[in-house]
Amino acid sequence: MIYAFIPARSGSTRLVDKNFLLLKDKRLFEWSIKTANDSGEVNKIIFSSDSNKYIEYANSINLNKDLIIDKRSSSNSSTNTRIYDYLKGDFLENNEFLTDEDFILMLLPTQPFRKVEDIHNIVQLSKTTPVSYTHLRAHETRGN
Numbered sequence: 001m002i003y004a005f006i007p008a009r010s011g012s013t014r015l016v017d018k019n020f021l022l023l024k025d026k027r028l029f030e031w032s033i034k035t036a037n038d039s040g041e042v043n044k045i046i047f048s049s050d051s052n053k054y055i056e057y058a059n060s061i062n063l064n065k066d067l068i069i070d071k072r073s074s075s076n077s078s079t080n081t082r083i084y085d086y087l088k089g090d091f092l093e094n095n096e097f098l099t100d101e102d103f104i105l106m107l108l109p110t111q112p113f114r115k116v117e118d119i120h121n122i123v124q125l126s127k128t129t130p131v132s133y134t135h136l137r138a139h140e141t142r143g144n
Contacts, residue, residue, distance in 0.1 A: 006046065007106070035119065107119075
């Protein structure tokens with residue numbers, strides 16, 4: 001099973017409520033949810049947040065895939081908490097649905113321009129390459 005893990009904490013200090021701001025016609029985290037939903041690779045979407053407002057909004061988005069809510073504590077949502085550490089620690093230790101065979105694809109809200117094809121390519125790469133990845137980032141060089 002392939003899960004998209006989308007973290008969206010509410011405590012941004014430089015740009016208040018950054019993950020809830022509108023970008024065109026969608027909230028910043030909504031772009032990641034919609035892309036995961038449109039992907040043929042992702043089976044279920046995990047939305048992780050400390051904010052009841054964010055969670056309520058995420059639950060209102062019309063999806064054709066299951067949305068699992070991970071309500072994070074304030075201690076797991078501080079500016080000092082790295083999301084990857086939370087995912088590898090408390091989240092993996094305290095969930096009841098993931099198995100060792102499951103694949104977790106973290107989609108950060110701050111990368112709203114990813115495409116369904118990007119998700120497909122990353123999943124295919126993970127299936128064909130005998131290396132365990134912890135981070136993959138798409139990079140495109142554009143000419144002048």
